[in-house]
Each structure stands twice: as structure tokens, then as C-alpha cells.
Amino acid sequence: DQQVKQNSPSLSVQEGRISILNCDYTNSMFDYFLWYKKYPAEGPTFLISISSIKDKNEDGRFTVFLNKSAKHLSLHIVPSQPGDSAVYFCAASAARGSTLGRLYFGRGTQLTVWP
């Protein structure tokens, strides 16, 4: 039961352009969403997050957009750099309910930024 879905396993973008990574979720109890970046042989690194009371959060080159009615979020990276090449995971959590504390992850999207 995949409650967080990343339907694009890979994305290839030219350096300097925008990268848009998408994520969908099914559980309406989710109220906090996170993006993690993962390089090979390392653990996931926290990138940016957003609460369900907001629809946008920005941190430097990274912006996360949340559309609650569509149960959809996206991560925009502008401008993309070769060092951004990694696997990006979308994750969600609920502050209430029986699944308190755990993060639910998508399967990840491999982003490749080429020069």
C-alpha cells in the first residue's frame, strides 16, 4: 500500500534549467511533507519541508509547492546544477493518529543534471 507515490523514476535536465520533481499522496491525514536527497552510499539528507497549512515554501534554489485538494506536491530546483544529481525522495507524516512519528516515503526519482 504505497501511500506516497513518485511516478517518475528518473528525470534528466540540462544545467541551468528548472528541475521539477513530483509526488502524490493518498492519505488525507498527512499534514507534513519533506523532500530528502540521497547520494550513493550515503543516508538520505533533509532538503526542505512544508506544512499542510502552507502552499509554498522556499529555500534558496529549492521551492516546494503543495496542492492539498489534489494531494500533490512538487519540488522545483532553479537553476539546476550538476551537484544536484541524486535520488530525491518525497516523504509524508501525520501529527495525529496511529501512525504518529513514522515517515512514509515514495520510491524516489533519480535526477541527472548534465552540463
Place this chain on the structure above:
Amino acid sequence: DTGVSQDPRHKITKRGQNVTFRCDPISEHNRLYWYRQTLGQGPEFLTYFQNEAQLEKSRLLSDRFSAERPKGSFSTLEIQRTEQGDSAMYLCASSLRDTLAKNIQYFGAGTRLSVL
């Protein structure tokens, strides 16, 4: 802040053997989580501690798996009678309890287990 530390980084074992992994969380973090990640998948939740109390366990955590956090600091994850299906990356994460409304978890580099 030295980050979340996991030991060992790699473990190769034979089927049927027991293995134990250790996780040292960020020092002021009182929450500690274990996840498992297999190829092509995102991390999957296994269990979660608040201080020394184990508050939640996934159904993925069979009776061959046990986790402890005896003094509310480091944690161990033991797998008894390992099976080839246990081969995976085992990730530990920690977070600070200010509010669960901001559930940012910080991950270690993981322990990669290979069961032959």
C-alpha cells in the same frame, strides 16, 4: 553536532546467523527511528523510540527482529536467524521532540546487510 552515526557500515553474514547493528543519534535528539531500504524502494519504517520507550513497531518487524534503546541514547537492532530476504540497507534516524507537526528526521549513512 556530529550527526547520526551507524556501525558497522557493511555486514556480510551467512543465513541463520544473528547480527546486531548500532545507531548513535544526534546527542540532544530524544526520538530514534529504524527504517529498511531495498533496491528501488524508499525507506520503510520499522520502529520508533521516544527516549527509551519503543512506541511503535511496523508489521515488517517480525519476531526475529528486536530493537532496544536502553538508556535513551544509542540503539541496537538485532536480527536473529537471518534470511536472504533480510538483505537491505538499514537506516537509523533521529529527531528532536519539539512538536510532531514538524517531523524532520535526520538519517545516518546506514548499515548495508548482505545475507549469503
